[in-house]
Amino acid sequence: MHYLQDLKQIIEINSYTHNKEGVDKVGLQMQSWLEDIGFSTTRYQRDLIGDHLLFTTPKTTGPKVLLLGHNDTVFPYGEFEDFREDENWIYGPGVCDMKGGNIVALEALRNIHSQNKQINNIDFLLVSDEETGSDDSKFITLELAKNYDYCFVFEAAGENLEVVTGRKGVGTYTITIEGVAAHAGTSYLKGVNANLEASYKLQELTKLTNLEIGTTVNVGKITGGIGANTISPKCELLLEIRYTLNSERDRLLDELKSITNTSFVDGTKSTLNGLIQRDVMEPNQNQLEFLQKLEQVTDSLIPTERRGGVSDANHVASCGVITLDGFGPFGDGDHTIKERALKSSFEQRIGMINKILTSILQGEI
Numbered sequence: 001m002h003y004l005q006d007l008k009q010i011i012e013i014n015s016y017t018h019n020k021e022g023v024d025k026v027g028l029q030m031q032s033w034l035e036d037i038g039f040s041t042t043r044y045q046r047d048l049i050g051d052h053l054l055f056t057t058p059k060t061t062g063p064k065v066l067l068l069g070h071n072d073t074v075f076p077y078g079e080f081e082d083f084r085e086d087e088n089w090i091y092g093p094g095v096c097d098m099k100g101g102n103i104v105a106l107e108a109l110r111n112i113h114s115q116n117k118q119i120n121n122i123d124f125l126l127v128s129d130e131e132t133g134s135d136d137s138k139f140i141t142l143e144l145a146k147n148y149d150y151c152f153v154f155e156a157a158g159e160n161l162e163v164v165t166g167r168k169g170v171g172t173y174t175i176t177i178e179g180v181a182a183h184a185g186t187s188y189l190k191g192v193n194a195n196l197e198a199s200y201k202l203q204e205l206t207k208l209t210n211l212e213i214g215t216t217v218n219v220g221k222i223t224g225g226i227g228a229n230t231i232s233p234k235c236e237l238l239l240e241i242r243y244t245l246n247s248e249r250d251r252l253l254d255e256l257k258s259i260t261n262t263s264f265v266d267g268t269k270s271t272l273n274g275l276i277q278r279d280v281m282e283p284n285q286n287q288l289e290f291l292q293k294l295e296q297v298t299d300s301l302i303p304t305e306r307r308g309g310v311s312d313a314n315h316v317a318s319c320g321v322i323t324l325d326g327f328g329p330f331g332d333g334d335h336t337i338k339e340r341a342l343k344s345s346f347e348q349r350i351g352m353i354n355k356i357l358t359s360i361l362q363g364e365i
Helices: 003-011 020-036 099-114 137-145 194-206 246-261 285-298 313-318 343-361
Strands: 040-044 052-056 065-070 089-091 122-127 150-153 163-167 169-178 216-224 234-243 269-278 304-307 322-324 340-342
Touching: 003 020, 003 099, 003 343, 020 040, 020 052, 020 099, 020 122, 052 137, 065 099, 065 137, 065 313, 099 122, 099 343, 122 137, 122 343, 137 313, 150 313, 150 343, 163 285, 163 313, 163 322, 169 194, 169 246, 194 216, 194 234, 194 246, 234 246, 246 269, 269 313, 285 322, 285 343, 313 322, 340 343
Parallel strands: 065 122, 065 150, 150 322, 163 304
Antiparallel strands: 040 052, 052 122, 089 340, 169 234, 169 269, 216 234
16 A cells, blocks of 8 residues: 555645645645656646646547546644554545545556556546635636546545435525614614514525425525614625525525515615535436446446535536546545545555546446
């Protein structure tokens, strides 16, 4: 398991999303390793975040494959930077989310290269801002996605080594309510209470949740008013929507507009701002048939799961590309100082993706 030393090397580089120097340092190390096995590098330079990197191979006839990962992690300097291991586990920032997954992809590619097999039609995209929503890199990912037939994403595997076939879509929105300020004691009737309007909107928004089909609407923050003696002239609702179906996305967006435009308190005016950050990754028949082929070439059952969390797999899947996520090692505690990854799962994942990519290169899929 020599590759664990490579993992240690990049784990010990702080690559907090807003630490451009650190993220770029991890990227340069990945670039060195990938160029050693024949990949070429395209760099998307950025001033305030790390550069996004696309590693490419020569193109011939046959399916085109995109491997997808991210170099950034969630911890600023000094919060969680150690790498350690025991008999079964590895601990450190990014061991499962997702430097560990990047190493799985790298090691599988090294194995193919070492077998004197020319690597063609396989590209590897590493972005630098996934942990903050991929607000910059998503435009690159969406543009590149149309060039590929299959995409494998190296976020962490499930507890039983499941791969991920579905992820919720997510959007974040703000409803801003304008009322009229007035003294609560002397001029109560002259005021229009934006906070009161927000209370009605909050209830209507909450009613949009449908847990049976995985739709949630969460008003996570309310900010409004001046003080106890003033009728509130302004209030903001910060909310998130998550959904498992494209039809639910459309329903939620229509309802958000309707609730925003409805004045439950006469005299209030409201505006809606926000966007869909990542659209839904919805399981489909083409994906199922592809999975069946993967089970044949790996001679194994590949368990699957859907997740409420999002990843850059959402972007590629939304373009119609057959996409599977969760090809990294199994781990838990991600985004906490207890993050860890199971050693044995590295071997399983490297072996699986090695067989899959080799079969694609040989035209068996």
